[in-house]
Amino acid sequence: MKKLNDGFKALYNGDNLLKITRVRYIPRWMVLFFDIAFVLFSVVISYYFLNQLHVRINYPHLLPLQGLIVVLVNLFYMFIFRTYAGIIRHSTFFDFSKILLSSGSTLVTLFVFNYAFYLVKGKPLYLYPNIFLFFFVSVSIMFFFRMLTKRFFSLMIEYRRSPTNLNVAVVGVEDVSVSLARAIMHNPNYPYRLGGFITNRTDSKRAILLGHHIYSKKEFFSSPKILREFDAVLMIKEIMSKKELEEWMNLSLDKGLKVLKAPTIGKMRDQDLVGGIRNLQIEDLLNRRPIKLENGDVMKRHFGKNVLITGGAGSIGSEIVRQVAEFAPSVIVILDQAESPLYELEMELSEKFPNQKFRFILADISNRHRLERVFEEYSFSMVYHAAAYKHVPLIEDNPHEAVFVNILGTKNLALLSKKYNVNRFVMISTDKAVNPTNVMGASKRAAELFVQSLQNTGGNTTKFITTRFGNVLGSNGSVIPHFKKQIEKGGPVTITHPDIIRYFMTIPEACELVLQAGTMGNGGEIYVFDMGDPVKIIDLARRMIRLSGYIPDEDIKISFIGLRPGEKLYEELLSDNAVTVPTHHEKIMISKDHCEDFDTVDKYFCKIVRSAVRRDKYEVVTLLKGLVPEFLSNNSEFEQLDKGNVKDTAH
Numbered sequence: 001m002k003k004l005n006d007g008f009k010a011l012y013n014g015d016n017l018l019k020i021t022r023v024r025y026i027p028r029w030m031v032l033f034f035d036i037a038f039v040l041f042s043v044v045i046s047y048y049f050l051n052q053l054h055v056r057i058n059y060p061h062l063l064p065l066q067g068l069i070v071v072l073v074n075l076f077y078m079f080i081f082r083t084y085a086g087i088i089r090h091s092t093f094f095d096f097s098k099i100l101l102s103s104g105s106t107l108v109t110l111f112v113f114n115y116a117f118y119l120v121k122g123k124p125l126y127l128y129p130n131i132f133l134f135f136f137v138s139v140s141i142m143f144f145f146r147m148l149t150k151r152f153f154s155l156m157i158e159y160r161r162s163p164t165n166l167n168v169a170v171v172g173v174e175d176v177s178v179s180l181a182r183a184i185m186h187n188p189n190y191p192y193r194l195g196g197f198i199t200n201r202t203d204s205k206r207a208i209l210l211g212h213h214i215y216s217k218k219e220f221f222s223s224p225k226i227l228r229e230f231d232a233v234l235m236i237k238e239i240m241s242k243k244e245l246e247e248w249m250n251l252s253l254d255k256g257l258k259v260l261k262a263p264t265i266g267k268m269r270d271q272d273l274v275g276g277i278r279n280l281q282i283e284d285l286l287n288r289r290p291i292k293l294e295n296g297d298v299m300k301r302h303f304g305k306n307v308l309i310t311g312g313a314g315s316i317g318s319e320i321v322r323q324v325a326e327f328a329p330s331v332i333v334i335l336d337q338a339e340s341p342l343y344e345l346e347m348e349l350s351e352k353f354p355n356q357k358f359r360f361i362l363a364d365i366s367n368r369h370r371l372e373r374v375f376e377e378y379s380f381s382m383v384y385h386a387a388a389y390k391h392v393p394l395i396e397d398n399p400h401e402a403v404f405v406n407i408l409g410t411k412n413l414a415l416l417s418k419k420y421n422v423n424r425f426v427m428i429s430t431d432k433a434v435n436p437t438n439v440m441g442a443s444k445r446a447a448e449l450f451v452q453s454l455q456n457t458g459g460n461t462t463k464f465i466t467t468r469f470g471n472v473l474g475s476n477g478s479v480i481p482h483f484k485k486q487i488e489k490g491g492p493v494t495i496t497h498p499d500i501i502r503y504f505m506t507i508p509e510a511c512e513l514v515l516q517a518g519t520m521g522n523g524g525e526i527y528v529f530d531m532g533d534p535v536k537i538i539d540l541a542r543r544m545i546r547l548s549g550y551i552p553d554e555d556i557k558i559s560f561i562g563l564r565p566g567e568k569l570y571e572e573l574l575s576d577n578a579v580t581v582p583t584h585h586e587k588i589m590i591s592k593d594h595c596e597d598f599d600t601v602d603k604y605f606c607k608i609v610r611s612a613v614r615r616d617k618y619e620v621v622t623l624l625k626g627l628v629p630e631f632l633s634n635n636s637e638f639e640q641l642d643k644g645n646v647k648d649t650a651h
Helices: 002-013 028-052 060-081 093-121 128-160 175-185 217-222 242-254 270-276 282-286 295-302 315-325 339-352 368-377 392-397 399-419 439-454 479-488 507-517 537-547 598-613 617-627 637-643
Strands: 166-171 192-199 212-216 232-236 258-262 306-310 331-336 358-362 382-385 424-430 463-469 471-473 493-495 504-506 526-529 558-560 579-582 588-592
Touching: 028 060, 028 128, 060 093, 093 128, 166 175, 166 258, 175 192, 175 232, 192 217, 192 232, 212 217, 232 242, 242 258, 242 537, 282 537, 295 507, 306 315, 315 331, 315 339, 315 382, 315 507, 331 339, 339 358, 368 399, 382 399, 392 399, 392 439, 399 424, 399 439, 399 598, 399 617, 424 439, 424 507, 439 463, 439 598, 439 617, 463 507, 479 493, 479 537, 493 537, 504 507, 507 526, 507 588, 537 558, 598 617, 617 637
Parallel strands: 166 192, 166 232, 192 212, 232 258, 306 331, 306 382, 331 358, 382 424, 424 463, 463 526, 471 504, 493 558
Antiparallel strands: 526 588, 579 588
């Protein structure tokens, strides 16, 4: 009943909102005036037809009264149903239905009045065919008036568009594509002009949609005449598969057309839809289907709780902050040693989450005394440890710095989490920790071993969880922003090796899986994520160059500079002897890696930290190789250390 009532309210009130633009619109009083004139005209024309057919009407001396009654009854129902209230140039079937209801009610009322007149006078005032003629003529004229007005305003909008606007072809003829096309037509202030539609279907060749042609894919891309009329192809990426996106992109770029993407109607209000159109990015082609979060479990772990996020100003940490904030924790403590990014994040979050309590702490995780004050002040339920040094070449040159942050910092946080009975400790690791060939990967693998070994120590109540995934798109220092800068400068785009491949995942996707993994297991697990198929970096570079409107190796050169110290051609998510166990989430698996006992790992950690304090990088790396025997240096000065067995260095 409530939905029915809401429907009648919407029908009565209409959509009377209008954003004032430079294009004028017809006022309501004028719409009402025209409708009354159309009713009068329908009365005249109906009597004219009857006269031409030599039909004798009843009470010819009362013709003015008959016309006045028709007009007054129509006017009454026009006010009841507010047929004049809608904006004519935005008329929809909803507005037409109000005209039908108004005119239909007039028809019924005249029938009842006519029958009552017949009972009193013995002869009806109107001929019944004449009443039907009133109805059909008036409804047809009012419909035609609105359609003609819509078309007139559409032509005005098209006339106002700048000749420099991009003439776009919208891919698809589904409802969302039509809604997008209609939004373009009604937004003259944006730099786009609707030129037509493209579809995979072949049965729409002669069809017209919103006054524009529908082209088949084959017809569109094979006709130079048609292609000359268009500047860009516009797609809604959320309704297309990755394969379809690539196919449309390749066809468009090959013909010299720009490739644009638009959000779905559900993601933006109509007035913002056209403003949301952007150039297709390489991230759109690498993105996978949205993650299905079990929000009930995630909400339970965060709602009303105190949460610590280390490295919170970084690309991964800041996205974890944003996602955790959606679950209304009691307080989110964001800890980082990068002052400017931390301040910028504070400004962003205060605006985006005005009702969420945040605390921003500038601190170094290698300083245990500073961290302990934080743990004392807040009784954390969840700790997300995203703080880390991650740039392979820099860490290869400065291995002692990786020890202070990736090893000592992790140890400090893990031990404090145990001491203060944190419910869950979630560490963000990397695929570079698997069979590491560089110091950064080895330091992260050492951190994994420490966190795992701490799980079964005496008196521990904390669940220690490790998450491991590959490269994330758009993170600080990642390859895609680097390539974008090189392309903007005109090249060359530099790649270390023609055969190098990497796994990629978007930042939001990775963080959603981190939150989900944080709700799972009994502690001690290493969760690995489904990263999809690996991508050749050279293919990535060529696509980015083409999406930027250039031709690879002609407009923008690609050069190979050789593998950097510690870099390998491909990354792995599992070590050679590890097996995976599936979980109830299709994108999360448990890696059964080898683990050490706590005393052994802790002894190594103590020695490694002392070596780092002395800045003895060879001893640091030697000890790391002892703790992580699968660590074999590649293209690095530390390769000489792999010749002997260093396993018992800590004993």
